[in-house]
């Protein structure tokens with residue numbers, strides 16, 4: 030599989046391309062408008078100079094690739110994905126799939142015209158701990174509630190506190206993860222509290238089509254040097270939670286132990302916990318970047334991957350994002366189409 034990659038910035042350079050290079054692919058062409066980044070990443074991955082492009086259209090027109098990956102930015106994801114699909118090339122794009130749901134729908138329409146898949150980088154689904162907990166949560170007889178926190182720091186927003194980047198680059202991840210856990214949201218209500226310029230708190234309430242309720246807290250007022258994520262799904266006498274994308278706890282319905290001198294942990298009743306051994310000398314990627322790229326390659330090879338987020342999931346997440354922003358603006362609950 031010959032991959033043409035657009036965008037050699039921080040995320041592609043540090044996370045995506047090293048994980049892609051572990052898979053059975055050739056990074057056959059690279060593009061970035063920044064000559065220094067293009068040359069650094071080109072050298073790192075052995076891409077010949079003749080296959081490094083400053084203009085993404087030249088990469089797309091040069092041929093010699095089977096698929097396109099990109100990690101650039103919202104508007105470029107829309108325009109470059111549509112251009113790649115117009116040339117019959119399937120796409121992996123980082124989130125967000127455009128600036129809003131309309132952009133995401135335009136990409137989906139281009140994918141349908143081309144008959145080629147577009148995968149969106151919602152890798153939270155693929156973190157090992159999240160995946161374990163998603164499998165449990167989706168197996169609960171009832172999914173009654175979601176509670177979660179997904180925080181970040183004001184680093185990017187103090188300079189430009191319009192928060193567009195926060196919504197598009199940060200919040201969108203959980204607007205894919207929460208429906209994956211709880212099913213389709215039927216109604217959403219968002220409240221904002223600005224502690225200071227650049228320090229925004231959002232409380233987002235969901236009513237899910239299946240009857241469950243949820244609250245997601247997101248904000249830009251925590252240090253990125255602390256754990257940033259926690260979530261829990263409760264069923265009926267069972268609940269699963271994930272802390273810091275690597276610690277899973279599953280609670281069931283055990284009896285009390287206080288009066289039982291012979292008390293032991295009971296298989297199938299007491300809590301279970303899982304976390305990875307981070308010292309194992311294998312190139313594991315518990316955040317999910319490797320797993321999502323592997324899923325993309327499976328799709329390209331025609332192997333079914335129903336867990337892989339496609340542009341349909343991108344459209345759904347962006348519709349929830351648009352609704353969340355409308356609600357935060359008006360203070361009213363917003364109903365989502367059925």
Ligand SMILES: NC(=O)c1ccc[n+]([C@@H]2O[C@H](COP(=O)([O-])OP(=O)(O)OC[C@H]3O[C@@H](n4cnc5c(N)ncnc54)[C@H](O)[C@@H]3O)[C@@H](O)[C@H]2O)c1
Nearest residue numbers: 036037038039040041061062063100101102123124125198
């Ligand atoms: N899934 C995640 O965990 C995660 C983490 C970080 C970033 N991201 C996403 O990845 C994308 C890139 O983020 P980043 O932090 O690497 O940003 P970045 O600014 O470091 O990288 C973007 C790169 O794209 C290049 N570029 C801009 N316009 C271009 C064009 N028209 N053609 C070719 N190259 C162009 C820039 O020169 C830059 O090198 C964003 O959409 C972001 O949301 C995802």
